[in-house]
Amino acid sequence: xxxxxxxxxxxxxxxxxxxxxxxxxxxxxxxxxxxxxxxxxxxxxxxxxxxxxxxxxxxxxxxxxxxxxxxxxxxxxxxxxxxxxxxxxxxxxxxxxxxxxxxxxxxxxxxxxxxxxxxxxxxxxxxxxxxxxxxxxxxxxxxxxxxxxxxxxxxxxxxxxxxxxxxxxxxxxxxxxxxxxxxxxxxxxxxxxxxxxxxxxxxxxxxxxxxxxxxxxxxxxxxxxxxxxxxxxxxxxxxxxxxxxxxxxxxxxxxxxxxxx
Numbered sequence: 001x002x003x004x005x006x007x008x009x010x011x012x013x014x015x016x017x018x019x020x021x022x023x024x025x026x027x028x029x030x031x032x033x034x035x036x037x038x039x040x041x042x043x044x045x046x047x048x049x050x051x052x053x054x055x056x057x058x059x060x061x062x063x064x065x066x067x068x069x070x071x072x073x074x075x076x077x078x079x080x081x082x083x084x085x086x087x088x089x090x091x092x093x094x095x096x097x098x099x100x101x102x103x104x105x106x107x108x109x110x111x112x113x114x115x116x117x118x119x120x121x122x123x124x125x126x127x128x129x130x131x132x133x134x135x136x137x138x139x140x141x142x143x144x145x146x147x148x149x150x151x152x153x154x155x156x157x158x159x160x161x162x163x164x165x166x167x168x169x170x171x172x173x174x175x176x177x178x179x180x181x182x183x184x185x186x187x188x189x190x191x192x193x194x195x196x197x198x199x200x201x202x203x204x205x206x207x208x209x210x211x212x213x214x215x216x217x218x219x220x221x222x223x224x225x226x227x228x229x230x231x232x233x234x235x236x237x238x239x240x241x242x243x244x245x246x247x248x249x250x251x252x253x254x255x256x257x258x259x260x261x
Contacts, residue, residue, distance in 0.1 A: 043260040049228050052257055055250075056233060056241035062111040065104045066120070082108060086170045091139060095132035102127065102135070105166050106157055119157055126156035144172050147214060151206040161204035161214060169236050177218050177239035179204065182246050188255045194220055195258070224261045 044052075063076040065085055076082045086108065089101025103120050110116035134153045138145035150164045158164055162180035169176050184204060187195035194216035199209055221238035225231050233241075245254035 044228060044257060048253075048257050048260070051250075051253060052224075052238075052241050052245075053229070055244040055248075056237050059237075059240040059244045061240070061243070062108070064108060064111055066107045068100045068103065083170060083173060090135075090167065090171055093136075095129045095136070098132040098135060099124070099127050099129075101170075102132075102155065102158070102167070105163060105170060109163055109166050123155070123157040131155045139171070144168060144176065147206045147211050148208075159203075159206070161206055161210060164206065165214060169239075173236035174234045175218065175222070177221055177236045178243070179214050179217055179239075183239065183243055185246055185251060186242060186254050186258050188259060191259060193258060220258075220261075228261070 059079070061079065063079045063082050065074050065076065065082055066072070067074050074085075076085070086101050086104045089097050089104060092098050092101065103123050106120050106123055107116060110119055131153055135150070135155070138149055138153075145168075147161055147164050147168070150167060151159060158167070162178075165177070165179045169178050181200075181204065184195060184198055184200055187193070187198060187200075189196060194213045197209065197213040197216070198204065199207065204210060218235050218239075221235045224238050225233040225235070242254050242258065245251070245257075
């Protein structure tokens, strides 16, 4: 039996086969047992990841709060101790303690600004048990309220995103973080990143648009932790890393990391 000879035969693979091999050649992928395994691209360089990690580790905002019962400032051992103290106040069943917790959000947040006492005192003079009661109702069942819900209580000193988001960050640092004017500087005007969608002014106002941008911002921080740190960092930790970069005159690096992450 003779084997037929085929000459001038051109093999043309199907479109699906061509597409598969083109994808393999043009992406970071491998084949095992006939299955193409495409690795997820990692835009940040190792150096950039190390820079963000160092910023998170070196975050050094003052670890302080105020003991309103003793009328004395407290320098805590670390930021974790501040978080625990203020969170316990915010979630207290005692209305006066809740008000002290809200005042401590201001005291801590204005730690590097000379008019801190003015803002704290203005809050304490204008806030009342009705405010505390309304705030407590928002937390029933362990629910974390929205920026808009807290704004609608109309508490003095808590009308913008900067300090309302600090309240949320103390309530649930795993899933919430701060968004203030310093962090808003990371926006570079390009792309679909959350901070580029903010409508900014003298104050970061609570609007439907900015509420949506804030929620995407905290989800972005969560995704950065998952992608580059195997979820080891909380949402608030990633945000604090960016804040540290901005505060240490590394805004361009913060923008680059945020844009590419």
